[in-house]
Amino acid sequence: MKAEEIVIVGASESAEIGIVPDVSAMGLAIDSALRALDDAGLTPADVDGVAGTMHPAELALQLGTRPRYADGTNVGGCSYMLHVRHAVAALQTGMASVVVIMHGESGRSRVGVPAMSMDMTAAPGQFERIYGVAGTFSMFTLPVMAYLTKYGLDETALAEVSVAQSRWAAQHPRALRQKVLTVDDVLSSSMISWPFRVLECCPLTDGGGALVLTTASRAADMDLKYKPVVVAGTGSLVEGAGSSFMEDLTSFRAFRESSAEAFRSADMNVNDIDHLMVYDAYAHLPLYGLEDLGFVGKGEATDFIRSGATSPGGSLPMNTNGGGIMYTHTGMYGMFALQEAVRQMRGTSPAQVDGVQTSFVQGVGGMFAAAGAVVLRQP
């Protein structure tokens, strides 16, 4: 028996994103959830499944539901791709009928969250972070010189990523960084962790987002503001604890395997994809992503981006909200990549691409620790 189609019937970010000093992390999540439910004419009473990286019981209490299904999977910023994947299975097997996936993070203002701390007890703490790792910018970035050297590339490879994405961000009024950049602009911005400049690193922001998923048959009875978006396929892989533990420093196995599974389950390949989101906490991730997902050959991503292929008007529009680097990055950015993909499918993105029939969303979790992929298509 063919499993029932699962659709996204609600999707919204919080009213404000960026710098939001007067709303807690939980407040951002719940605001997003209520807005997403409103897309489908639903209320918290209709929800019997919750998911998020915050404690599911707390999310359920704050939203106002006693869910049959709860998913607290936390493998970093791609957790929301895994929540989608798990929700599809839960909805298809009747464990839930309406699942809300929530994200809220006060990454910048730190409202309603404990002080930031680094875990020094786990393997990355003992064997990576003790060497003066001040943040993700000096560890997530660490494999990049192996990559650039292998393919004879230089620092401009990273700058090209930010340049291309700035062209999309300029069209998004909610993007934190909206200026169209040149390679010189990027290379002359302040050095964070050589070869990474500040304009090649995500900012830290506040924000929330939520998705509402249900079955296609249930959606048919709902009063929807937007046509539903079909979850065509998903994939995930947990690779390991940190960037130095990668099997290969120049290619991310979890990107390769999660994307392959997502393509397989969607019965699609790269030629079927109209729009792409690749989680970019740092500028090297779209390079790895384009290659590991199979859109270009090994070492070819920089030339592809430099050619304008991923920019407005190009053959493969990528990170059309400006990406985590330009748009917003609360800490776990994956929800915002999904939100932009849904907007493109609905035709409501401020940087709308014409005729998007399919979108591929690739997330990364931790520092090259996990990955999750979601393929969306029109009904």
Added chain:
Amino acid sequence: MPKCEEHGWVFPPRPHCPTCGTRPLAWQQLSGRGTIASFIISHRPGMGYQDEVPYFIIIVDTAEGPRMVGNLYGVPVTPESVTIGMPVEVFFEDREGVNVPQWRPLGSTVTA
């Protein structure tokens, strides 16, 4: 470093072999040599490194295979000082009472 007789070195160290589950594992000594697999130059100080910016954080492919993170000493802190594949050797540095493996160019005698 722990080593499984059948499946080789285990890093990060675990009390069992992640391939076959054998435990306990005997610890054996490595040659202390390796090559630089990747690096960044940190311009923002991490915990305990307030007075050291900028400094190298490197990944070393040890001669025996396992990959380790460390700092590189004994060369000017510029991108030009380092090439991928550059040979390095280990020394041990006392950092706040913890003896941590660190790296210097092969043949150098610096001790941080």
